[in-house]
Amino acid sequence: MTITCDTELRPHRETTELQFAFYRNGHNVQGFSLSNQYGVPSAQLEDSGNYTCEVQTPTGSVRKRSSVVTIHIQGAAARPVLSVSPNWAPILTGDSVNLTCNGARPAQGNESYTWYRGNSQRTGVERQTYVIHRARREQSGRYQCQIDAGDRSAAFQLTVSDEKLILQAPPGVHEGDELILRCHHPPDYRTSDTTFEFREEPINRSLGSDSVLPLGKAQANMSGPYRCKTKLYDKFHDITHNYTSPVEHLSVTELFSPPQIKVRPDQVTEGDHMTITCDTELRPHRETTELQIAFYRNGHNVQGFNSSNQYGVPSAQLEDSGKYTCEVQTPTGSVRKRSSMVHIHIQELFNNTQIKVSSDQVTEGDHMTITCDTKLSPHRETTELLFAFYRNGHNVQGFSSSNQYGVPSAQLEDSGNYTCEVQTPTGSVRKRSNVLYIHIQGENIHIFV
Numbered sequence: 001m002t003i004t005c006d007t008e009l010r011p012h013r014e015t016t017e018l019q020f021a022f023y024r025n026g027h028n029v030q031g032f033s034l035s036n037q038y039g040v041p042s043a044q045l046e047d048s049g050n051y052t053c054e055v056q057t058p059t060g061s062v063r064k065r066s067s068v069v070t071i072h073i074q075g076a077a078a079r080p081v082l083s084v085s086p087n088w089a090p091i092l093t094g095d096s097v098n099l100t101c102n103g104a105r106p107a108q109g110n111e112s113y114t115w116y117r118g119n120s121q122r123t124g125v126e127r128q129t130y131v132i133h134r135a136r137r138e139q140s141g142r143y144q145c146q147i148d149a150g151d152r153s154a155a156f157q158l159t160v161s162d163e164k165l166i167l168q169a170p171p172g173v174h175e176g177d178e179l180i181l182r183c184h185h186p187p188d189y190r191t192s193d194t195t196f197e198f199r200e201e202p203i204n205r206s207l208g209s210d211s212v213l214p215l216g217k218a219q220a221n222m223s224g225p226y227r228c229k230t231k232l233y234d235k236f237h238d239i240t241h242n243y244t245s246p247v248e249h250l251s252v253t254e255l256f257s258p259p260q261i262k263v264r265p266d267q268v269t270e271g272d273h274m275t276i277t278c279d280t281e282l283r284p285h286r287e288t289t290e291l292q293i294a295f296y297r298n299g300h301n302v303q304g305f306n307s308s309n310q311y312g313v314p315s316a317q318l319e320d321s322g323k324y325t326c327e328v329q330t331p332t333g334s335v336r337k338r339s340s341m342v343h344i345h346i347q348e349l350f351n352n353t354q355i356k357v358s359s360d361q362v363t364e365g366d367h368m369t370i371t372c373d374t375k376l377s378p379h380r381e382t383t384e385l386l387f388a389f390y391r392n393g394h395n396v397q398g399f400s401s402s403n404q405y406g407v408p409s410a411q412l413e414d415s416g417n418y419t420c421e422v423q424t425p426t427g428s429v430r431k432r433s434n435v436l437y438i439h440i441q442g443e444n445i446h447i448f449v
Contacts, residue, residue: 005053088168090159101145176334179218183211183228270349271428278326315428372420
C-alpha cells in the first residue's frame with residue numbers, strides 16, 4: 001500500500017523545498033522527509049485507520065495538513081493457497097497425498113471449505129485438508145479449494161502415474177527455492193545406479209538418500225526437460241531391469257519481474273529534488289517475500305541494499321548526472337536482478353557566470369560599477385537569484401537581488417582580484433565567477449611654477 005501526499009507550489013516558487021509527514025489516527029507513522037509517499041510493504045488489518053499528511057517548509061514557517069482519508073484493509077479477499085504434502089509431483093498409483101487449503105489468516109475453526117476437481121465440486125469433503133489415500137489414475141486432475149464464499153485458489157495439477165519409474169519435483173518452483181529432484185518407484189523395488197539427465201545430458205552431482213538429487217537454489221535457466229534412469233530389482237522375481245522415467249518439463253517461475261528504473265521529474269535541473277524509483281512486481285503467492293534494493297551511478301553504489309525502492313537526491317547537482325541502474329535481491333541474495341540502464345542528465349539552472357567592470361580603465365575618483373552576469377535556463381527563467389561580490393577573497397557585498405556592486409569614488413585600495421557568486425535563495429545551487437583583476441590608476445597631479 002502506497003499513500004501519496006500531493007500539493008502544488010505556486011509559480012515563481014517551484015524550486016522551494018518541501019517536507020512531508022504522515023499520520024494514522026493522529027499518530028505519526030512517518031516523520032518529515034523529502035518523500036511525499038508512505039509505503040506499507042505488506043498491509044495488515046491494523047493498518048486500517050484515518051490517515052492525514054502534513055507539508056511544511058524546512059524551517060516550519062509554512063505548514064499545512066491534508067483532509068482525512070479513511071483506509072480499510074480487508075482481510076477476507078485474498079485467494080487461498082493450496083499446499084501439497086509430501087511436496088512432490090507427479091505421484092505414483094498407490095501413493096498418498098494431502099492437499100491443504102491455507103487462508104490469508106490462521107484458521108479459526110469455523111471456516112467452510114469447498115474442494116473442486118476440474119469444475120466439479122467434491123462432495124463429502126469439507127475439511128481444510130483433503131486426503132487422497134492410495135491414489136488411482138482417475139484421481140488425476142486440476143484441484144482447487146475455496147474458503148467460505150471467497151475466491152478459489154490457483155489450480156494444482158495432480159498427475160497420478162502407473163509407470164514403474166517417474167521423476168518428481170516440488171510443484172510450483174520459484175526462483176530461489178531449494179530445488180530437489182527425486183527418482184521415484186513403487187516400494188516393492190530396490191534401486192541402483194540412479195542417474196539424472198537435463199536436456200538429455202547427464203547431471204554430474206552426488207545423490208542423496210532415496211535417489212534424491214539436490215540442485216541448490218532454483219534459477220530460471222534450470223527450466224527444461226528432466227528424466228532419470230535406474231536399475232530396479234524385483235525381489236519377488238529376483239530380476240533386475242533398466243528403467244527410464246518419462247520426461248518431466250520443469251518450469252521455474254520468476255520470483256519477481258525484472259526491475260525497471262524511473263526518474264522523477266522527467267527533466268531534472270540543478271537544485272531539483274530528484275527521486276529515482278526501482279519498480280518490480282512479486283509473483284502471486286509470493287507477495288509477502290521481502291526484497292532489498294540498491295542503486296548505482298556509473299557502476300558505483302550510491303545507495304546500499306535496503307527495503308526502500310527509492311533513491312532521493314534532495315538537491316541535484318551536475319555531478320549527479322550519469323548512467324543509473326538498480327538491483328533487487330532477496331535478503332539472502334539467492335535471487336538478484338539488475339535493471340536496464342537509464343541516463344540522467346542534470347541541466348544547469350544558470351550558467352556563464354561572468355564578472356565585468358563598467359570601464360576597462362578606472363582612475364582614482366571614478367564611479368566604478370562591477371556587474372555579475374549569468375543566464376537562467378529557458379525552463380526556469382522566473383527563478384530568483386542572489387548575488388554577492390568579493391575582493392581578494394573577502395566579501396564586499398553580501399547576497400542580494402542586485403547583480404551590481406558600485407563604488408561611488410574608486411580609491412587605490414579598491415584595486416584587487418574580484419569575483420562574484422550567484423545562488424538560489426536556499427543556497428541549493430551556488431556558482432562563482434572567474435577572477436577579474438581591477439587596477440585603480442592614480443590621478444595625475446601637475447605642479448605649475
